[in-house]
Amino acid sequence: MATNSLHYSIHHHSLLKRHHIPSETPPPTSLFLKPSTPTLTLSHHTLSTNSHITFFSLSQTTPSSSSSTSQTSPSFDLLRHHLSSQNFQLADEETRRLLIVLAGEAALKRGYVFFSEVQFISGSDLLTIDTLWREHSGNKFGYSVQKKILEKANGDFTKFFIKVGWMKKLDTEVEQYNYRSFPSEFIWELNEDTPEGHLPLTNALRGTQLLNNVLSHPAFVDTDKERDGKDDAENKDNGALAGSKDNSSSSKTLSQRVFKPDYSF
Numbered sequence: 001m002a003t004n005s006l007h008y009s010i011h012h013h014s015l016l017k018r019h020h021i022p023s024e025t026p027p028p029t030s031l032f033l034k035p036s037t038p039t040l041t042l043s044h045h046t047l048s049t050n051s052h053i054t055f056f057s058l059s060q061t062t063p064s065s066s067s068s069t070s071q072t073s074p075s076f077d078l079l080r081h082h083l084s085s086q087n088f089q090l091a092d093e094e095t096r097r098l099l100i101v102l103a104g105e106a107a108l109k110r111g112y113v114f115f116s117e118v119q120f121i122s123g124s125d126l127l128t129i130d131t132l133w134r135e136h137s138g139n140k141f142g143y144s145v146q147k148k149i150l151e152k153a154n155g156d157f158t159k160f161f162i163k164v165g166w167m168k169k170l171d172t173e174v175e176q177y178n179y180r181s182f183p184s185e186f187i188w189e190l191n192e193d194t195p196e197g198h199l200p201l202t203n204a205l206r207g208t209q210l211l212n213n214v215l216s217h218p219a220f221v222d223t224d225k226e227r228d229g230k231d232d233a234e235n236k237d238n239g240a241l242a243g244s245k246d247n248s249s250s251s252k253t254l255s256q257r258v259f260k261p262d263y264s265f
Contacts (some may be wrong), residue, residue, distance in 0.1 A: 083136035123219035165195030
């Protein structure tokens with residue numbers, strides 16, 4: 001009976017161990033959350049000094065929660081470095097990489113984020129990214145800045161793209177707009193002519209749902225209230241984004257003048 005018990009315990013544990021081995025090799029990044037490795041302890045118990053029957057048992061020890069929770073959030077030091085150096089193109093790339101990491105293991109394996117995965121991104125982490133962008137751009141860049149612009153555009157992404165400079169006006173007799181070519185035609189410098197909300201970019205190759213879910217994340221619910229008093233007076237007379245009835249008729253005309261989306265940033 002002792003032999004059978006030992007054989008079953010070892011065989012059962014080997015199945016569990018194989019089950020915990022990742023199916024793919026983790027990517028070479030320090031931010032990848034490594035699966036916890038169980039620690040095995042082999043112990044034996046003898047019934048009595050006169051008995052020759054000894055029982056062996058295999059126990060599994062899981063690392064403490066404090067060690068695992070320390071890896072739940074990635075480091076934002078590289079993003080902070082790029083932004084403080086005013087290297088906005090590298091900061092934009094790092095922001096997209098962080099979103100993939102924060103969205104979870106499936107997004108990491110896939111290499112991009114589904115709009116349905118935005119809900120799993122921590123609000124505090126998303127606010128950290130947004131705060132870094134705003135602090136190093138004089139509140140000109142950031143998700144919360146883009147959110148306010150989209151709201152003033154009444155959710156019209158065509159107007160939003162034009163306002164943040166993701167679309168350019170073509171030199172034609174009829175007013176037409178087309179999407180900028182990535183990355184050469186985007187603006188990577190911070191100056192007076194840089195459109196507000198131009199960065200960070202969000203991949204809209206599969207539509208605007210990803211961008212919409214990021215900007216509507218609960219993390220940004222209260223960010224507008226903090227700056228309403230300052231920004232409302234500045235943007236009060238912005239006719240380009242006004243949601244009046246006079247502009248509602250021109251909205252369809254504007255959409256008809258826009259070419260088919262062809263950006264993959």
